[in-house]
Amino acid sequence: MGWNICIVGAGKIGQMIATLLKGSPNYSVTVADHDLKALGDIAKMGVATKQIDASDIEGLAQGLKTFDAVISAAPFFLTPNIAQAAQQAGAHYFDLTEDVAATNAVRALAENSKTAFMPQCGLAPGFVGIAGASLAAEFDEIDSLHMRVGALPLFPTNALKYNLTWSTDGLINEYCNPCDAIVNSKRVKTAPLEDYEVLGHDGVEYECFNTSGGLGTLPETLEGKARAVSYRSIRYPGHCDILKLLLNDLGLGQRRDLLKEIFEAALPRTDQDVVLVYCTAKGKIDGALREKSLINKSFAREINGQVWSAIQVTTAAGVLGVVDLMRTGVLPSTGFVQQEQVKLSDFLNTEFGRLYRAGDVTPQNKAA
Numbered sequence: 001m002g003w004n005i006c007i008v009g010a011g012k013i014g015q016m017i018a019t020l021l022k023g024s025p026n027y028s029v030t031v032a033d034h035d036l037k038a039l040g041d042i043a044k045m046g047v048a049t050k051q052i053d054a055s056d057i058e059g060l061a062q063g064l065k066t067f068d069a070v071i072s073a074a075p076f077f078l079t080p081n082i083a084q085a086a087q088q089a090g091a092h093y094f095d096l097t098e099d100v101a102a103t104n105a106v107r108a109l110a111e112n113s114k115t116a117f118m119p120q121c122g123l124a125p126g127f128v129g130i131a132g133a134s135l136a137a138e139f140d141e142i143d144s145l146h147m148r149v150g151a152l153p154l155f156p157t158n159a160l161k162y163n164l165t166w167s168t169d170g171l172i173n174e175y176c177n178p179c180d181a182i183v184n185s186k187r188v189k190t191a192p193l194e195d196y197e198v199l200g201h202d203g204v205e206y207e208c209f210n211t212s213g214g215l216g217t218l219p220e221t222l223e224g225k226a227r228a229v230s231y232r233s234i235r236y237p238g239h240c241d242i243l244k245l246l247l248n249d250l251g252l253g254q255r256r257d258l259l260k261e262i263f264e265a266a267l268p269r270t271d272q273d274v275v276l277v278y279c280t281a282k283g284k285i286d287g288a289l290r291e292k293s294l295i296n297k298s299f300a301r302e303i304n305g306q307v308w309s310a311i312q313v314t315t316a317a318g319v320l321g322v323v324d325l326m327r328t329g330v331l332p333s334t335g336f337v338q339q340e341q342v343k344l345s346d347f348l349n350t351e352f353g354r355l356y357r358a359g360d361v362t363p364q365n366k367a368a
Contacts, residue, residue, distance in 0.1 A: 003327050006064055006091075007031045008054055008082050009073030010038035013096065013122075013166070016312040017073060018047045019304055020320055020352060026327065032063060033074075054078045057085050064089035069326075071095070071319055075169060079119070080105035087113060092326060092333065094319050096122035098170055098213030100180070110336035118322060118337040123275065123311065124149040124231070125216030126318035127356065129339030130347055131294050132218055132279050138292060139283035142226045147215065148199070148208045148278040150234025151311040153270050154299070160243075161236035163270040165311040168260050170213075174233060175243060176253050177212035180219045182229035187219045193244055195230060198237070201278065201295065208232035209240050217338045226283075234276055271300050271309040296356060313355055320352035 005021060007014050010033035021029040022045070030048040033039050039049040052063045054074055060082065064070055070086040072079055072095035079095055079102035086093040092115045097103060103119045110117035120126055128147050136142045153163040164171070178189040195210045214231035222229050247253035252262070277296040282289070298310045322342055325331045330346055347353040 001327075002026050002028065003068040003323075004028045004066065005030070005069050005071060005323070006050070006067040007071045007073055008052070008060075008078075009033060009075075010035060010042050010049075011073060012309075012312055013315050014073035015042065015045070016308055016316040017071060017320060018042060019045065019306070019308070020316055022047055023304060024351060026324070026351075030067070032060075054081055054085075057081050057088075060085035061088035064091055067091050069094065069323060071323070072097070075167070076102050076173070079103075080109075083109050083117060083119075087115065087117075090115060092116045093118070094121050094323055095119045096126070096315060096319060098122075098125055099173060100177070100213060103216075107336050113335055116326060116331070116333050116335065116337050118326070118331075120213075120216040120339060121319040121322050122315040123151070123318050124214040124277075126339060127314065127321075127347075128214060128231070128277055128279065129216045129218050130342045130344050131277060131296070132215075132281075133221070133340040133342075134344035135279050135281040135292055135294050136222065136226070136283075139281065139285055139290070141284040142222065142281060143283040143289075144228040145218075145222065145226055145281045146228070146230050146232070146279070147218075148232045148234050148276075149214060150206065150208075150274075150276045151314075152234065152236065152274050152276070154272045154274050155270075156236050158267070160239055160267070162239060162267060163273070164263065164267050165270060165273045165309055166315070168263050171263070172256050172259055174211040174213055175247060176256065179210045179212045179231065180215050181210070181231070182219050182223060182226055185224070185227050187223045190230075193240055193247070195232065196240060197232070199234075199278065201276065202297070205237055206234045206276070207237045207240055208234050218340060221338065221340045234278065271307055273310045274299055275310040275314045298356065317352045317355040321347045321350045321356075324350040324352055 032050040032052040069092040072082040076099035106119040211233040252259040
């Protein structure tokens, strides 16, 4: 049975989600936003539009009443409003936020709700949580699970070796907010930009360090089971040192508005990007200490005659894979739904999850 979906937010990710839904026989799609110019770009794609102000909860709820599900592709600070409006409209709710406070607000709304609320459904949090939980489930006893994700320029040129590929506000949140983790079997908050490590893949060297929001609810799920769980962002070497200079030495961690202005003025956007997911787990299988890794590398690609960036494709596929699983009855249709409730094999077999297969989900394991 088909679903009628409203995407709130006509930005880069909203456009990608709309494109994928428009190409599916199982969905009809409308994009809502307050920005008429952005809606005009959506209309040129042959997608229905609706002008709605997401800060007006009552007006938004009225506008959402005819939809089976709502996907928020709006800035994180609008998340609680859109979730509340979806609840009032009787629609299922999905979003892409990495913001912990926004997710907690959605979770509170989900209690005793007649529809489902599934936040943090993009790439990280989102797909990486599905992949990490799947990896952890392969062990009789899980010791450690480390997830690393990078959305990077394919051809880095500046000193930061970085281009903007997604939300600047979300990027700054990752670099500045406390990070969820499990350390010595206890759920804790760790400092961003710490726990530095270097790794290599396909002949390329990368650096990784703590960032906020990528784990979703995994620390809660694995508390009491795993000794160590972490999430780190992948960058090219040298990025972390410059961030520490900007955020700590120059004090821009306390001036996020100015940091955003600088990033958006100085760092060009690119669609020539690569998304690398690199998860590693260690634990006991049949009494032996083992290590397994899951690696996925996705590139920009052409879909429906247009080139879309890797971060757009992986983020949109992340949320639409779980939407498809709920539509077909695989996931619960009421209350709060976590990424860990999704089986990786189920996700990859949806019409949207298959987009990750093009990036080659590669499980690798070895005896330790």
